[in-house]
Amino acid sequence: MRAVLRDVGLLWLSFRLGALDALQYRADFFVQLVQSSVGLVTALAGVAVVFGQTDRLAGWSQDELFALIGVFTLVGGLIGMVIRPSMERLMEGVRLGTLDFALTKPADAQVLVSIQRVDVWRTVDVVLGAGLLLIAISRLGQHIGPAQAIAFGLVLVAGVVIIYSFLLILATLAFWLVRLENILVIFGSMYEAGRWPVGIYPPWLRATLTFIVPVAFAITIPVESLVGRLEPTTLVGTLLLAAGFLVGSRLIWKLGLRHYTGASA
Amino acid sequence: MTSHDEPVIAVRGLRKTYQVPEREGGLRAATGSLFRRRTREVIAVAGIDLTVASGEIVGFLGPNGAGKTTTLKVLSGLLHPTSGEVRVMGYVPWERPSAFLRRMTLIMGQRNQLSWDIPVIDSFELNRAIFQVPRDEYRTRLSELVELLDLGDLIRKPIRNLSLGERMKCEFAGSLLHRPEVLFLDEPTIGLDVTMQRRIRGFIERYNERTGATTLLTSHYMADVEALCRRVIVIHHGRLLYDGDLSGLVSRFSPYKTIVLDLEPAEDSIEGLVHELVGNERWIVSVGQERVTLRVPRSETTGVTTRLLTALSVIDLVVEEPAIDEVIDLVFATTAESGELAEASTDDPS
CATH class of the missing domain: 3.40.50.300 (P-loop containing nucleotide triphosphate hydrolases)
Known part of the structure; x- marks a missing residue:
């Protein structure tokens, strides 16, 4: 427990340092604000166009899709804020040998590398996503009971854990392959597909987004649990999968460290 | 602790x-x-x-x-x-x-x-x-x-x-x-x-x-x-x-010392005399009218110095250890060629 509190403390400190860094470049804030707003408006407009023609899309109502876009933006913000920049720096550290410094510190190296860089302006996405989600929830109002809310919270956390573990595994591959920055770019474009429920995609793409690049677990499945459409077995399965991913990525990380020999011998 | x-x-x-x-x-x-x-x-x-x-x-x-x-x-x-x-x-x-x-x-x-x-x-x-x-x-x-x-x-x-x-x-x-x-x-x-x-x-x-x-x-x-x-x-x-x-x-890796003698200017060439006194061609680095530079094995330093001091009119004499960089260069050059030093020193980790 103390270790967890300490890690949270380190995350907060890392966030503050990221903020200090970011505040030097205020223009970035406005760029991010514009970029995020345009992204959000485009997504909402897309939904509006679709629902001009129909009032159900693969079983989803318009407000449910708004909730989905809210979660998509929120989770995307979390990934872009901490996970992805930290993983990019991890891969760079393997290539340049600066990972050595994380390994000579008396804290869990996985925690240190996972929070080593924070892109503070991406909180814009987190805030916009959360805002949209709240609006959608208030419109869905009567359909959401406490059970759904709890399930939603659990599955959302599980989904973020799955994505984090997945990206950690990808980044850990750098221990063996050294140069593979592009792998995160590929993930980024796969993530974009998550702005629609995976159910609308053809089976092969649906399977890809669920089992190969597990975007579905972080977006579609949490929203399904929110609107009470999630089977209890899927809920339990998602939680188990998250635990499995966390343990698995930890093992691969340990294996990678064993393999790591630094950039210069 | x-x-x-x-x-x-x-x-x-x-x-x-x-x-x-x-x-x-x-x-x-x-x-x-x-x-x-x-x-x-x-x-x-x-x-x-x-x-x-x-x-x-x-x-x-x-x-x-x-x-x-x-x-x-x-x-x-x-x-x-x-x-x-x-x-x-x-x-x-x-x-x-x-x-x-x-x-x-x-x-x-x-x-x-x-x-x-x-x-x-x-x-x-x-x-x-x-x-x-x-x-x-x-x-x-x-x-x-x-x-x-x-x-x-x-x-x-x-x-x-x-x-x-x-x-x-x-x-x-x-x-x-x-x-x-x-x-x-x-x-x-x-x-x-x-x-x-x-x-x-x-x-x-x-x-x-x-x-x-x-x-x-x-x-x-x-x-x-x-x-x-x-x-x-x-x-x-x-x-x-x-x-x-x-x-x-x-002292271990550089068995030589450098001896530099400043002499009173002599009328005749002293080259032959120096050769005779030192007793080994290879120890002589250079001989001029006013300065002689030698590189002599550690054990011979005293003998050679004494002989030169008695026979020549010496103004100044310096006996030097070689610079540490030179010694290191010497160590690595020698071992790169033969590897002998490596063998020798592993037997004797002082």
Whole structure:
């Protein structure tokens, strides 16, 4: 427990340092604000166009899709804020040998590398996503009971854990392959597909987004649990999968460290 | 705390080999290696033994690729050795127990750990949190380090605005905030100008005096080693060539001394006379009318000097040990050719 509190403390400190860094470049804030707003408006407009023609899309109502876009933006913000920049720096550290410094510190190296860089302006996405989600929830109002809310919270956390573990595994591959920055770019474009429920995609793409690049677990499945459409077995399965991913990525990380020999011998 | 008679660093039979991908040049070979990788085993450290006592500053010498950095990385827990036994303050470094990491530090002259874009002091704050240094202790240590390193206002600036030397000083401060008892310094003065090198050197010395920290340092600059280390360890091709004090290194690997005589101008050529007195053509470096330079085996120095002093009208006489750089060059050149010294010295780890 103390270790967890300490890690949270380190995350907060890392966030503050990221903020200090970011505040030097205020223009970035406005760029991010514009970029995020345009992204959000485009997504909402897309939904509006679709629902001009129909009032159900693969079983989803318009407000449910708004909730989905809210979660998509929120989770995307979390990934872009901490996970992805930290993983990019991890891969760079393997290539340049600066990972050595994380390994000579008396804290869990996985925690240190996972929070080593924070892109503070991406909180814009987190805030916009959360805002949209709240609006959608208030419109869905009567359909959401406490059970759904709890399930939603659990599955959302599980989904973020799955994505984090997945990206950690990808980044850990750098221990063996050294140069593979592009792998995160590929993930980024796969993530974009998550702005629609995976159910609308053809089976092969649906399977890809669920089992190969597990975007579905972080977006579609949490929203399904929110609107009470999630089977209890899927809920339990998602939680188990998250635990499995966390343990698995930890093992691969340990294996990678064993393999790591630094950039210069 | 480690007791005084127990070594802080104890290494026995340390070996480290790397598997290195091998391929011929050219596109065809490169494409081929996509599918079938051939590897070759490279021996970085070929079995070394050493112990370091508490509070010692030991210089680690060797040409590039000798195995210095590999050894340092094993000692600081970054590499698993292929075989051998290593204890640092009683810990097995590569298990990286938190208690061990809290008590040591690794500073690399070629790499920075402080964040590029944020003020130095904020990076220090992160290290404070990671090492869980209590705030009041942190403040005392920080002001002490700021004073010792003459940092002043530098710590309020981001790293990117600092010169290479200033950056290195900040690296030192950041890496010592948790007051480590063992310091591993890998080329700490590399690329710095002479003044800054001297400052860093002075700092290492004062830090060692003040805290009694055991220090292992590698450097390409002999001046660092001469100023700081009474004891040096020379490795080459992954083997220990020498372990002992610096002056011993000179007498061991350079069996010659240089004798320079300034003479009163003579009417006749003295060349024939000098040849006769010295008794060996090969010991003569140069003979002029007013100066004679000789390179004579250690054991013959006294005899030759006496003979010359009695026969010639000498104004001044200097007998010199060769410069330490020359000795080191000589050691590596000799061993590269024959490997004999390596064999000889492994039998006799003084």
